[in-house]
Amino acid sequence: MNLPRRLRIALLLAPALTVVALFFGAGVVQAAAQSLGYQPYLDGWRWSTDAYVALWNDPAVRASFALTARVSMLSTVLAAVLGVALALLLRRLGRGRRWAAGLLQTDLAVPHLVGALCMLLLLGQSGLLSRLAQGVGMTAAPADFPGLTADGFGVAVIAEYVWKETPFIAVVALGALGRATAELEGAAAVLGARPWQRMRHVTLPLLAPAVLAGSVLVLAFTAGSYEVPLLLGRPYPATLPVVAYQLYRDTDLGSRPEAMAVAVVISALSLAVVAGYVALVARLARRSV
Amino acid sequence: MRRHLLAALSLAAVLTASACGAGGTEPSAAPSPSVDASDWGSVLAQAKGQTVSWHMYGGDDTLNAFVNGYVADRLKTYGVTLNQVKITDTADAINAVLGEKQAGKTTGGSVDAIWVNGENFATGVQAGLWSCGWPSKLPNATYVDLGAPAVANDFGVPVKDCESVWQQADSALVYDSTKLQDADVASVSSLLAWAARHPGHFTYPAPPDFTGSMVVRTILYDTVGGPQSLAGAFDQNAYAPAATRLWSRLNAAEKTLWRRGSTYPQSQDQVEKLYSTGEISAYFTYGPGAVGDQVAKKVFPATTREAVLAGGNIANTSFIGVPANAAHHAAALVLANVLLEPATQLELYRAEGTYPGIDLARVPPDVRAQFAAVPVSPSVLPLERLTANAQPELASGYVTRLEKDWTANVLQK
Structure with missing residues (x-):
């Protein structure tokens, strides 16, 4: 077969793109239409932007922005820093390295739902830590233990995300720390660079693109994920996806457009993060040339 | 490029047409x-x-x-x-x-x-x-x-x-009889007074949870002297003064609840878990019959008892x-x-x-x-006790309104 190159690429991409366009695209179109009042099952529905106005005035949504930003950004930064540190540490392990990397990958296979339940059993007021504290006489009753789950700050939610995403970043960073990195570090050492200079000017710049890509994935995921903040968070303030679902489950169908408006906002934010990432990568690529 | 644009446009047109096609049909009564x-x-x-x-x-x-x-x-x-x-x-x-x-x-x-x-x-x-x-x-x-x-x-x-x-x-209050006495479970007021003396040991799931919504209505009935004044379809004039009194009562009691009322459990499941671990000592339920099973399985303490408060129970x-x-x-x-x-x-x-x-x-x-x-x-x-003073539910217009206003006036306060 001698198809023109562009046509061949288009054909090869077609199956994947069709699935994305059909399920994601159609879903987004539906959500956008419903957020603008499209409710054919109701008498007297009409197109309007009321839902977006309502969303702006809804205290649950307003409080949600701050919480969602805090949870997703803190989780991402902590996971990125710890993940890179873990990768650099693992690299020094030598023989045990493969073993430790395997251990990391078992964590990747654990669903977030299970992780959230584990956090509940660990950090809850009747959880393991609380019982240990009671056992050694630090607290007298479960209620004396600090409320780490269902707390206003999102401690347990962030803890779950960091626990789950740190190994992810570490695996990504380990992949980037190949033989080429070691050779460049060696060359820098021969040229008289101190350990900190090697780290600052050789290792970290080489790691940056991969870790950045991983972090963008973590940021988009933690801002848009539902089950962990539902299990470990509060009904108010709740993260954006939880608020969207609260509105979606409202028995009054009049709330449906607002639920869809929140969903559209989440999608737009995710796309903005990805767009920002693409722009950043383009800049990094230009700089490294 | 133009061809791509054309393809995209025709796809969009098909999607819009199908969407509008569905919209064009008038919503009708369910077909027989x-x-x-x-x-x-x-x-x-x-x-x-x-x-x-x-x-x-x-x-x-x-x-x-x-x-x-x-x-x-x-x-x-x-x-x-x-x-x-x-x-x-x-x-x-x-x-x-x-x-x-x-x-x-x-x-x-x-x-x-x-x-x-x-x-x-x-x-x-x-x-x-x-x-x-x-x-x-x-x-x-x-x-x-x-x-x-x-x-x-x-x-x-x-x-x-x-x-x-x-x-x-038929709803009922479930409580641990080693923690609450008969006098504590006589009425909503005595229950809330007990909670004030033992802060942190009573709560209810955040409405619109089905049971949490019932707890709010139970306290509402007690506040306005029964459901009679709110009978029938939603009436703003009957609702507004009753709701004002309810929110001030709930907010006054909030500090005595689990986590000092700073938050509420998200589901009845979570509430029953809190009871089984001893973190709370009393909760309301719509399923009093199932409590015996939980006691038999030793999930709940054997000293668990049930009560219908004065003013009756919602059924x-x-x-x-x-x-x-x-x-x-x-x-x-x-x-x-x-x-x-x-x-x-x-x-x-x-x-x-x-x-x-x-x-x-x-x-x-x-x-x-x-x-x-x-x-x-x-x-x-027993069934006779649970049905003797059963109170009706309010119209769903009141129920949804109470749930929304609870969120604004209690949860978000």
């Missing part, structure tokens, strides 16, 4: 089912070999065992296979049917039957989702007092033969609804009919103390005697 319930022989014939997908709350292990055991076996004798679809919130099933209706799927729907009542039934009415006209024609409808207010109305919405009775739910009826687009309409009717059998209702009462939706005055005397003979756990209140 192709199944005629008055010809029961033909219903049975059609149901044979069908699998009925029954969407129901799946968080109750004892109930799940009963449904997949006794009910499934009974259905098998009619050649009907039961597929229990466990959901956490009835709204999920309503949303599934709504999605199908939106997609123009008027037949062959995936949801055959839903365990439903209250606001979710009202939502289905609002969107014209239900199949109607069959419940009164079921052979076992003779055991139901169709004229009783609790059966003819569902949270103030007229049932209009669009759902068939299954269970009766309601729950139903089986069949979506108009159900693929296995006949099998759904057979299911609804099996659930009305006195023997089924008796088994359910035995299994988890669920109160019958049928009228015991209409069943054969020997079945009535068997009901009376079912042993009741010392932790559980």
Whole structure:
């Protein structure tokens, strides 16, 4: 077969793109239409932007922005820093390295739902830590233990995300720390660079693109994920996806457009993060040339 | 490039056309089912070999065992296979049917039957989702007092033969008798006074949770002296002063609740877990019959007891609804009919103390005697105590409004 190159690429991409366009695209179109009042099952529905106005005035949504930003950004930064540190540490392990990397990958296979339940059993007021504290006489009753789950700050939610995403970043960073990195570090050492200079000017710049890509994935995921903040968070303030679902489950169908408006906002934010990432990568690529 | 643009545009046009096509059809009343319930022989014939997908709350292990055991076996004798679809919130099933209706799927729907009542039934009415006209024609409808207010109305919405009775739910306060005395559980005021003396040991799930919403209404009834002043459809003039008093009372009590009222559990499940770990000592439930089972399994302390507070306890009826687009309409009717059998209702009462939706005055005397003979756990209140001062639910207009305003005036304060 001698198809023109562009046509061949288009054909090869077609199956994947069709699935994305059909399920994601159609879903987004539906959500956008419903957020603008499209409710054919109701008498007297009409197109309007009321839902977006309502969303702006809804205290649950307003409080949600701050919480969602805090949870997703803190989780991402902590996971990125710890993940890179873990990768650099693992690299020094030598023989045990493969073993430790395997251990990391078992964590990747654990669903977030299970992780959230584990956090509940660990950090809850009747959880393991609380019982240990009671056992050694630090607290007298479960209620004396600090409320780490269902707390206003999102401690347990962030803890779950960091626990789950740190190994992810570490695996990504380990992949980037190949033989080429070691050779460049060696060359820098021969040229008289101190350990900190090697780290600052050789290792970290080489790691940056991969870790950045991983972090963008973590940021988009933690801002848009539902089950962990539902299990470990509060009904108010709740993260954006939880608020969207609260509105979606409202028995009054009049709330449906607002639920869809929140969903559209989440999608737009995710796309903005990805767009920002693409722009950043383009800049990094230009700089490294 | 132009060709790509053209392709994209035509795709968009097709999508818009199909979307508008669905929008163009006027929402109409649910089409009458192709199944005629008055010809029961033909219903049975059609149901044979069908699998009925029954969407129901799946968080109750004892109930799940009963449904997949006794009910499934009974259905098998009619050649009907039961597929229990466990959901956490009835709204999920309503949303599934709504999605199908939106997609123009008027037949062959995936949801055959839903365990439903209250606001979710009202939502289905609002969107014209239900199949109607069959419940009164079921052979076992003779055991139901169709004229009783609790059966003819569902949270103030007229049932209009669009759902068939299954269970009766009488709410009660569950408490640990080593922590609370009889005097503490005499009334809402004495309960809240106990909570003030023992901060952190009482709470309720955040409405719109089904049970949490009931707790708020229980305190509302106590605040305004019963549901009478709020009877009938939603009335702003009756609601506003009552709500103002309710919110100030709830906010005053908030500091004495679990986590000092800074937050509320997200579900009744979570509340019962808090009780089982001893973090709280009292909670309200719609399922007092199931408490005996929890005590027997040693999940709850043996000193667990139940109480009906002064002013009575909120009670309601729950139903089986069949979506108009159900693929296995006949099998759904057979299911609804099996659930009305006195023997089924008796088994359910035995299994988890669920109160019958049928009228015991209409069943054969020997079945009535068997009901009376079912042993009741010392932790559980007998049926007479639970039904003696049962209070009706408010119209769903009040219920949704209370849930929304609770969020604004209590949770977000």
